[in-house]
Amino acid sequence: MTAAPLRPGDQLASTVCGTRVVVIRVPADRIPVLACGASPMVAATTVTAASAVGGGAAVTLLGKRYVDATDSVEVLCTAPGSGALSCDGEPMTIKAAKALPASD
Structure with a gap:
């Protein structure tokens, strides 16, 4: 089974905690695999709030943008989580x- 392009x-949404993200930027020439807590993320419509439970301190922070090592994939965190x-x-x-820029 191949992953769907982002x-x-x-x-x-994460399957192991409450983290949710929105894809901001993704290169057209590759299909990156996004994961949270070492578990692949899935479409947010397939995860219910009850199934995405997780305790602990938030590692993924609300409102922050996250980028990969090459700065080509960018996501925005819309719900924090422990993964x-x-x-x-x-x-x-x-x-x-x-x-x-300086304004003076």
């Missing part, structure tokens, strides 16, 4: 904010 706007995000087996990191 598109900007796709909503994904760490990864893309193709590599950990995703919080995207750094862009510096604003």
Whole structure:
């Protein structure tokens, strides 16, 4: 079974905790595998709130953008959770904010 290609706007949910993300950017030439807590993420419509339970401190933070090591896959966290995000087996990191130009 091959994974379905991701598109900007796709909503994904973790199967091991309450983490939910929206895909912001994904390259057209590859199909990345996004995971949370080492378990592949699935379409958010297939996960009910009762099945996505998990305790512990939030590792994936609400409102933060996460990018892969090559900065080509970007997701936005819409619900925090205790699982760490990864893309193709590599950990995703919080995207750094862009510096604003000086106004003086």
